[in-house]
Each structure stands twice: as structure tokens, then as C-alpha cells.
Amino acid sequence: MGTHPDTGRKGLGAGLAISALGVVFGDIGTSPIYTMQTLFNPDDPHPVPISHDNIYGVVSLVFWSVMLIVTITYVSLVMRADNDGEGGVMALITLVKQSSDKLGRRTAAFLAALGILGAALFFGDSMITPAISVLSAVEGSKTIDPGLADWVVPITAVIIIALFSVQHRGTAVVGKFFGPVMVVWFTVIGACGVGGIIREPEILRALNPLYALGFMAGHFHIAFFALAAVVLSVTGAEALYADMGHFGRKPITFAWLLLVFPACMLSYFGQGALLLQNPSVHDAPFFLLTPEWGRLPMVLLATAATVIASQAVITGAFSVAAQAAHLGYLPRLRILHTSASTMGQIYVPWINSMLLIAVLTLVFAFRSSAALGYAYGMAVTGTITITTLLFLNIARARWDWPLWSVVAIGAPLLTVDVLFLAANLTKLVHGAWLPLLIGLIAFTVMTTWQDGRAVVTRARDAVEGPLRQFVESIVTSEPPLTRVPGTAVFLNRGIETAPLAMRANVKYNRMLHEHVVVLSLETATVPRIADGARLAVDDLGHRDDGIIHVTATYGYMDRPDVPAALALLDSAQTEGPLDLAGATYFLSKVDLVMAKEPSMAPWRTKLFIGTSYITSDAAAYFRLPLDRTVILGSRIEV
Numbered sequence: 001m002g003t004h005p006d007t008g009r010k011g012l013g014a015g016l017a018i019s020a021l022g023v024v025f026g027d028i029g030t031s032p033i034y035t036m037q038t039l040f041n042p043d044d045p046h047p048v049p050i051s052h053d054n055i056y057g058v059v060s061l062v063f064w065s066v067m068l069i070v071t072i073t074y075v076s077l078v079m080r081a082d083n084d085g086e087g088g089v090m091a092l093i094t095l096v097k098q099s100s101d102k103l104g105r106r107t108a109a110f111l112a113a114l115g116i117l118g119a120a121l122f123f124g125d126s127m128i129t130p131a132i133s134v135l136s137a138v139e140g141s142k143t144i145d146p147g148l149a150d151w152v153v154p155i156t157a158v159i160i161i162a163l164f165s166v167q168h169r170g171t172a173v174v175g176k177f178f179g180p181v182m183v184v185w186f187t188v189i190g191a192c193g194v195g196g197i198i199r200e201p202e203i204l205r206a207l208n209p210l211y212a213l214g215f216m217a218g219h220f221h222i223a224f225f226a227l228a229a230v231v232l233s234v235t236g237a238e239a240l241y242a243d244m245g246h247f248g249r250k251p252i253t254f255a256w257l258l259l260v261f262p263a264c265m266l267s268y269f270g271q272g273a274l275l276l277q278n279p280s281v282h283d284a285p286f287f288l289l290t291p292e293w294g295r296l297p298m299v300l301l302a303t304a305a306t307v308i309a310s311q312a313v314i315t316g317a318f319s320v321a322a323q324a325a326h327l328g329y330l331p332r333l334r335i336l337h338t339s340a341s342t343m344g345q346i347y348v349p350w351i352n353s354m355l356l357i358a359v360l361t362l363v364f365a366f367r368s369s370a371a372l373g374y375a376y377g378m379a380v381t382g383t384i385t386i387t388t389l390l391f392l393n394i395a396r397a398r399w400d401w402p403l404w405s406v407v408a409i410g411a412p413l414l415t416v417d418v419l420f421l422a423a424n425l426t427k428l429v430h431g432a433w434l435p436l437l438i439g440l441i442a443f444t445v446m447t448t449w450q451d452g453r454a455v456v457t458r459a460r461d462a463v464e465g466p467l468r469q470f471v472e473s474i475v476t477s478e479p480p481l482t483r484v485p486g487t488a489v490f491l492n493r494g495i496e497t498a499p500l501a502m503r504a505n506v507k508y509n510r511m512l513h514e515h516v517v518v519l520s521l522e523t524a525t526v527p528r529i530a531d532g533a534r535l536a537v538d539d540l541g542h543r544d545d546g547i548i549h550v551t552a553t554y555g556y557m558d559r560p561d562v563p564a565a566l567a568l569l570d571s572a573q574t575e576g577p578l579d580l581a582g583a584t585y586f587l588s589k590v591d592l593v594m595a596k597e598p599s600m601a602p603w604r605t606k607l608f609i610g611t612s613y614i615t616s617d618a619a620a621y622f623r624l625p626l627d628r629t630v631i632l633g634s635r636i637e638v
Helices: 014-023 035-039 052-080 089-098 105-143 146-165 175-199 201-207 209-218 220-234 237-242 249-277 292-326 349-366 369-397 403-425 433-464 467-475 500-509 562-566 602-612
Strands: 482-492 511-523 535-538 547-554 584-593 629-637
Touching: 014 175, 014 249, 014 292, 035 052, 035 220, 035 249, 035 369, 052 201, 052 209, 052 220, 052 237, 052 249, 052 369, 052 403, 089 105, 089 292, 089 369, 105 146, 105 237, 105 292, 105 349, 105 369, 105 433, 146 292, 146 349, 175 201, 175 249, 175 292, 201 209, 201 249, 209 220, 220 369, 220 403, 237 292, 237 369, 292 349, 349 369, 369 403, 369 433, 433 500, 433 584, 433 602, 433 629, 467 500, 467 547, 482 500, 482 562, 500 511, 500 584, 500 629, 511 562, 547 562, 584 602
Parallel strands: 482 511, 482 584, 511 547, 584 629
Antiparallel strands: 535 547
16 A cells, blocks of 8 residues: 555645545535435335334434445545555556456456446446436425426536536636535534434434344335435445545545534434424425525535535546546547646546536436436446455455455445345336446447457557567668658657557658657556656667667656656767757557458447547647657558
């Protein structure tokens, strides 16, 4: 386990914990708005009848579910599995791959594939969270004036369009306000919960786990289906882990245990107390828990909180997509950094557009947070189950946990996860198919891209030929090859093969620059690489021919910058001074076409070629000077 260089700070840091509130806890912190009303929704295909016993059972089930899944699984266990300070499913995939010797190649490959499915399900979560969160907040306006019901969907759509339209500006400017807003949010919902509990203190009996167990055992036919809604209380648990690299484990743990967890539980218990007093408030217990004079401010505050929750999950989708592209599961995407000081604040235009269309489609298709609740749990439970499974294998393989402790800890946690997953499968025809479909589509795209890249790599290896052999032919060429003044930088896939652009330049132009740098960029299985460890230089067998190979290594969260990397070289490594200010950069562009006998299934080949069209411009991605960049193309059949 490592410490992120930007966040490995000693002490908890109240400021850091407050900042974490605005980014990490928006999703799980707004779950009290819609969880209880979804549980007791009479239009649910498997409704929970409102009775004293069921209210006690449900509140107890919510409390202990959050305790087991968030506090124990994520905060106490999973967040210990970091990759140089970074968390999330992609970090777990990396740790699994690093442990392949102990796990076995097949097991590691299977677990990595499961991890990719978890990341794919996260994209489904990223689409549903803004829709259900903002809808549920705006629905609070109906408690002020029932006549506003017809305006809920249009207002929600306007807020969502506004939210996505400002993504390109980044969260650097408004991010400092997120934390204080969420402090107010948690303070207010906790205070409202206390008010409800004071009026009906008997609800505190639900702290006893026997109420949850009794509800499951005595009313299993109701309680099992209720789990599909109970899981809404743990949505956002993955964010605690995924955003660990930005804030560190301690500030997130500190904020969760001292503010977020108590405030959310007070709200749930307060809503339960209100339902005990007046079962008719089941359609909006969260807002009706607020005094009448405070409902309009609460609706406004809830809207702000859900926008923050949406912002966090959208940013998470950008990060997952960027990491997946770096690790070879997605094509190279156009990524814009929106903050000069915070590395994790990025904007991915293609992902932003896709999410906007998907979220608006969900809002207009489902039209209520209760209807979306049926779909929401599937993505969440799938990701949680996969995360737990990967963590247990990592604990066994990397940390040498004895088998008995893995079983003792893992069996109850996985039992809870599988129960939630099974309960959500019962909602398949009622909307749970949607995140599953989104996840399967994303999984298919990512695995197809990975397999297609392997096919293209083999084809390029055959066309390019060995690099050292090519350099040798240049050095021994008779008559000697014409060398012109200046520096040429050829971007290449590795040190083994010759760049297509360099081979074409020599073959057709019969010339080469005086100084040649063959540059390969590699992505390490750690988030970031320090400048001092970034470059490795190879003279390719000749120390006086002016041709060298440079490997620039980046972490999967680093942004490649080729000119900045080459500036780290000194003349002793480069067989003479390089003219980087006037250097010409050469890129090899490959056009993909389907072969008569494709290497993959025809539909996968078409998908791979289609996905390649969203690849960002390489010159801009690697920050090359556009006026000094030359692109030479070739065609490869796949």
C-alpha cells in the first residue's frame, strides 16, 4: 500500500475533510431523499406494507446495511487496498494483475475481466445518479404546492443541461464551495432527523440488529424484495474508494464517521419516526420531516446537494474513462485538464456528451425518482459485489491473509452483497435491465478494444520489422543515406519495431535528420511517475549515429507531454545537442479495414473499427506543436 504524493499528508486535516465532503459524499449523502419513499412506494411491483413492525425492520435494515457495506467493507477494509494512493476498480484491476503469479494467470485474467465489468457498471451509475438525484430534489417542490408536479421533469431537464454545459469550465472555481454546502446539508438533515426522533424516540429500537434479522426471517417474502430499495442507502459507496487518491484515506474516514454517517442515519431514523406517527407521508417523508416554514429552503438546498452529487459522479466517469484509455481498454480520448493545481480535475468532451444524452433520456423516460429507483440498485450492487470479491483475492495473494480469515471476513460480506444483487435481479423487467445493459455494452466495447489492439499490434509488428535491424541497415547503407540538419522525433509503440513513419521516410525520401529520437510512451500500473524516473535512453547499438530510442513512462493518471519529456534529456544521452525548439515530430497513422477473414467475430471487428473513430487527435493528445508535426499513414487489415 502506498501514499499518493499529492495527498499523503500527516494528520487528518479538517480542511481536507471538508473538501472531501464536497466531492466524495455527494451521492451517498443525498440518498436519504429518495430511499425511504422508494421502500414504501405503493406502486412498487413488490411493495412493503406500512406497519410498525415493517418500519422498525426497514430502518434497522438500512442502518445495518450501511454499517456492513460502507463502514466495514469500504472504509475499514477495501480502502486499505490502494495503488500508490489511488483507489477505485481500476486500481484493484492493477493490483490483481500484479498478483497474477500467486493467483494464477487464468484466475487473474478472470478477476481483471470482472473488474472491467465493475468499471462498466459504474458508467451506468454515472448516468442514473444525476437523473434520480436531481429528480428527487425537484420532486420536493410538490410538498410545497402539488400544482408544481407537472413542472418537475422540465425543471430537472433544465438543471441537468446547465450542469453538463459548464463541465468544460471544471470544478476548480466552484469546488471550494462544495464542501461548505455539504456541511450545511448534513447538519440540516441531521437536525431534522433529531426532531423526528424526539417526537417518536421509540424508533431508536431499530438500532438493535435483531429487528433487521427478524424482518428478514419473519417477513422474508417482503424483506427480500425490499433489499432492492434498501441498497439505495449505500449508493455512492464506490465514490469513497474511487476518490481516495484526491484526499487520502484518513480525511475520508474522518468525514464519514464524524459527520456523514451520523447525519444520514439521523435522517433515516427521523423519517422512520415520522412514518410511525403518520403512515400517509410515505410519498415524501424526507421533505415532510422538515417544518413547513423550512420546506422551500430545504428543496433549494437539496437541489444544490444533488447537483454536487451529480458533479462528483460525472467527474468520476471522466476519471474512469481516462484511466481505462491509459490502460488500453478504450481508445485515446481527448482529455482537458481544468485545474492547474488539481490533477484529477479533467474534462472528457465525448464522455460528457454521451452522459448528457443518456441522463436526459432517463429523465424523460422514467419521469420520477421512484421509477428510477428500480433501475438504480443493479449497477450499485454489481460494482459492490465485484469490489468485495477482488479485495478478498488481493488480501489473500498480496498480503498473505490466511485462508480462514479471508473466509471468515468474506463469507458474511459476500452473502450480504449477493442477497442485494439477487433482490435487484427481481426488478429486471421493471428497469434493472437498463444499467445491466449499459454495463454490458461498455464491457463489450472495452474488451473488444483491448482484443482489437492486440490484433493490430501483431499486424504492425509484421509490417514495421525490428528497429535495431533497421538502424543497422541505415548505418551500413551504401551509398550512405542523406542526413539533413535538424532533429526528428518519431513516436513509436515500443523499442522492438521501427516506426512506420520513419521506415516510409527512409524508403521514399532517401533521407533522415541528423538527430533522430524514436520515442515510445508507456503507461505504468501506478498513478503517477516522477520526472526523475520518467525517461530511459537506448543508443540502439551505435553511439555515434545520432539515432537513439527514448522510453517515456507515465502513470495512468498522468497527462503525456512529449516536448516536456524530451526537455528532460541532456546532450550526453542524445549523442549531441537536440534542437527541440525546431524539431519535427512524425506520427504514424493507421487506417483500419476489415479483412476478408477477420481476426475477431465480424460484429466485434466492426465495433472495434467504429470505436477507433472516436480516438482523439494524437498531436493534441501528446501536446505536439501542430505546425511541426507530420503524419504518415498506412492501412492494416483486422
